[in-house]
Amino acid sequence: xxxxxxxxxxxxxxxxxxxxxxxxxxxxxxxxxxxxxxxxxxxxxxxxxxxxxxxxxxxxxxxxxxxxxxxxxxxxxxxxxxxxxxxxxxxxxxxxxxxxxxxxxxxxxxxxxxxxxxxxxxxxxxxxxxxxxxxxxxxxxxxxxxxxxxxxxxxxxxxxxxxxxxxxxxxxxxxxxxxxxxxxxxxxxxxxxxxxxxxxxxxxxxxxxxxxxxxxxxxxxxxxxxxxxxxxxxxxxxxxxx
Amino acid sequence: xxxxxxxxxxxxxxxxxxxxxxxxxxxxxxxxxxxxxxxxxxxxxxxxxxxxxxxxxxxxxxxxxxxxxxxxxxxxxxxxxxxxxxxxxxxxxxxxxxxxxxxxxxxxxxxxxxxxxxxxxxxxxxxxxxxxxxxxxxxxxxxxxxxxxxxxxxxxxxxxxxxxxxxxxxxxxxxxxxxxxxxxxxxxxxxxxxxxxxxxxxxxxxxxxxxxxxxxxxxxxxxxxxxxxxxxxxxxxxxxxxxxxx
Numbered sequence: 475x476x477x478x479x480x481x482x483x484x485x486x487x488x489x490x491x492x493x494x495x496x497x498x499x500x501x502x503x504x505x506x507x508x509x510x511x512x513x514x515x516x517x518x519x520x521x522x523x524x525x526x527x528x529x530x531x532x533x534x535x536x537x538x539x540x541x542x543x544x545x546x547x548x549x550x551x552x553x554x555x556x557x558x559x560x561x562x563x564x565x566x567x568x569x570x571x572x573x574x575x576x577x578x579x580x581x582x583x584x585x586x587x588x589x590x591x592x593x594x595x596x597x598x599x600x601x602x603x604x605x606x607x608x609x610x611x612x613x614x615x616x617x618x619x620x621x622x623x624x625x626x627x628x629x630x631x632x633x634x635x636x637x638x639x640x641x642x643x644x645x646x647x648x649x650x651x652x653x654x655x656x657x658x659x660x661x662x663x664x665x666x667x668x669x670x671x672x673x674x675x676x677x678x679x680x681x682x683x684x685x686x687x688x689x690x691x692x693x694x695x696x697x698x699x700x701x702x703x704x705x706x707x708x709x710x711x712x713x714x715x716x
Numbered sequence: 717x718x719x720x721x722x723x724x725x726x727x728x729x730x731x732x733x734x735x736x737x738x739x740x741x742x743x744x745x746x747x748x749x750x751x752x753x754x755x756x757x758x759x760x761x762x763x764x765x766x767x768x769x770x771x772x773x774x775x776x777x778x779x780x781x782x783x784x785x786x787x788x789x790x791x792x793x794x795x796x797x798x799x800x801x802x803x804x805x806x807x808x809x810x811x812x813x814x815x816x817x818x819x820x821x822x823x824x825x826x827x828x829x830x831x832x833x834x835x836x837x838x839x840x841x842x843x844x845x846x847x848x849x850x851x852x853x854x855x856x857x858x859x860x861x862x863x864x865x866x867x868x869x870x871x872x873x874x875x876x877x878x879x880x881x882x883x884x885x886x887x888x889x890x891x892x893x894x895x896x897x898x899x900x901x902x903x904x905x906x907x908x909x910x911x912x913x914x915x916x917x918x919x920x921x922x923x924x925x926x927x928x929x930x931x932x933x934x935x936x937x938x939x940x941x942x943x944x945x946x947x948x949x950x951x952x953x954x955x956x957x958x959x960x961x962x
Contacts, residue, residue, distance in 0.1 A: 478795060545864070546911040548871035550878075551904035554888050558722075558897045634785030638875070641892065651791045655878065662795040669791035673784050680783040 481663035482670075496645070498671065505646040505675065508564070508639065509632040512571035516628060519572075520579040521621075527580075528587025528617070529609050537584035544577025549635040553642050562643030571635055575628035582624025586617025615692050622687035629683055633676045647671045720897050727898045734887075735906070742883025742910060745873045748805055750866050753812030760813070761820035762846075771821065778814035786811070786875045794879060804876040811872060812865040819864075823857025824850055852926070859922040863915055870911040874903070884910070 485491055492498045527533040552573060556566030590613045598612045614621075640648030650668025654661035728735070764771045789807045797803040827850045835849040851858075877885030887903030890896070923930065 542867075546867050546871060546908055546915075548874040548885070548904065548907050550874045550885065551888055551900075551907060554892045554900050555904050557892070558900050630783050634787075637785045637787045641878070648787060651787055654791065655794070665791050666795050669788040672788035673792070676783050676785050676788070677780060680780070 478663065478666075482667055485663055485667045496649075498647075501645050501647050501649055502671070502675070504644065505633070505636050505648075505672075508567055508571060508644070508646065509629065509636050509679075512568060512632050513575050513625065513629050515572050516575035516579055517625070520576045521583060524580045524583035525587055525609065525614070528584045529605070529613060531588060534584070534588065537580055541577045541581035544574065544581075547574070549574055549631075550638050550641075553635065553638055557642035564644050566642045567636065567639035567644040567646075570639070571632050574635055575632055578627040578631065579621075579624045582620045582627070583617065586620030586624075587613045590616045616695065619687065619691045619695060622683070622690060626680070626683040626687060630676060630680050633672075633679050637672050647675065720895075722897050722901050724898045727896075728902065735902070738883050738886055738903075739906070739910070740883075741881065741886070742870070742873055742907070745801070745804060745808065745876065745881065745883055746866065746869050746914070749808035749869045749873075750812055750862065752805065752809045753816055753865060754862070756809065757813055757816035757820060761817045761824070764817065764821050765824050774817060775814070778817055781810045782814040786872050787878060790876065790879050799880040801881060803879055804873075804881045808869055808872055808876070812869060815865045815868065816861050819861025820854070820858050823854035823861070826857060827853045855926055856922065856929075859918065859925075863918045866914050866918060867911045870907060870914060874907050877903075883907075 490497070494500065524537065527537055549570060552570040553566055556569045560566045560569065587609075594612055594616070595608055598608045603611065636644075636646045637648035637651065639646050640652045647668055650664050650671070654663070654665025654668060657664070760774060764774045786807060789810070790803055793803045793806055797806065831849060831853065832845065835845045840849065873881075873883050874885030874888055876882045877887075877889035882889060884903040884907040887899050887906075891899030891901075891903060
């Protein structure tokens with residue numbers, strides 16, 4: 475055990491493990507970059523669509539089905555099937571990450587917009603607001619907590635799936651785990667250190683985005699120490715783990 | 717990566733034995749994870765309901781566990797528990813906790829207070845109240861949690877293929893290493909199909925466990941069918957012949 479821990483300490487204190495194309499910095503950058511690009515693309519695709527669906531009240535069934543399919547699709551399988559189709563490297567990783575980021579954003583945004591109180595919308599219309607103004611000034615502000623919850627879920631999921639992308643030849647932090655598992659004799663230290671880095675990154679993303687979510691939530695909507703109800707509509711909002 | 721067909725019957729028939737054992741492993745890993753997850757979540761949820769102040773730490777910890785990428789969690793356990801079923805199960809169970817605890821707490825809190833008052837008025841103690849009144853009423857919400865946990869676990873089991881377990885994930889991993897497209901596709905499709913079937917079975921189980929949810933509908937239909945009788949009921953005396961609506 476002491477031997478193992480000193481191995482971990484040596485791994486992190488060896489500068490050459492941090493630099494170069496196989497170093498921590500480069501792999502961390504690849505990991506963050508591909509996650510950020512995927513979430514950004516998913517946002518561009520999913521946000522307008524889900525807002526429109528929620529605003530018109532149409533397509534609820536589709537929005538819910540998308541979420542359920544997203545949960546049932548194993549990300550590992552999507553990655554590997556993508557690699558079988560597009561070849562190994564960045565392409566299958568991007569494809570899988572984008573595909574997996576869309577469902578939580580669509581479902582949460584749709585649910586957030588669609589569940590805005592009908593009386594509020596009527597009042598806004600009665601004040602002479604156009605449909606666009608109702609969406610911008612009433613529906614979106616009320617839906618912000620759920621929209622952000624969707625973005626947060628998608629991001630955390632991307633960070634997780636980017637770990638698996640190492641297996642289709644894209645050098646993220648998961649590559650340390652991949653190499654560690656392949657080296658059954660002395661791989662445990664590298665395996666553990668890679669996993670530790672991924673865990674820290676995922677928790678930073680989760681906690682950081684939770685903070686952003688809180689900061690962006692209009693004050694009147696903040697729930698103080700209350701548990702959000704977890705079933706009925708919210709069952710859809712429970713994210714998929716990857 | 718990969719050559720060859722996306723699907724071949726020949727491969728399927730040649731590997732029927734391997735498919736069967738992958739299926740068996742997938743079932744065992746999933747059932748164990750959801751079962752153990754339930755056994756842990758239940759007391760935690762009851763605790764959280766009894767002491768609402770504990771809910772914030774409970775959901776904080778289970779939420780953080782949920783955010784840890786599965787491969788990293790498995791990998792961190794490998795130096796301790798090795799490439800074993802135990803490693804897979806620790807990871808899989810920990811992912812079910814957030815879903816199950818959240819749904820059980822919310823489902824129990826969703827029981828109408830009048831019902832609880834009535835049960836108390838009938839002299840039921842807290843334990844009997846929980847077992848005979850609250851749990852049956854909370855069942856749909858709890859079952860929703862079990863369904864989500866099951867479908868999620870079925871997907872995650874494929875990742876355990878990378879630590880030498882995996883059920884259908886073993887096929888995906890093997891196909892990836894050897895460049896066999898048909899094996900990858902078979903593993904992926906079978907995993908998704910298994911998730912769908914498991915979800916369907918749980919819907920069926922819920923239907924069987926909550927007979928009142930459909931007898932009520934039947935009673936309403938019966939009432940509608942005997943509509944002329946309702947006019948008789950208006951006269952006063954026939955009221956007793958009407959079927960009970962509940």
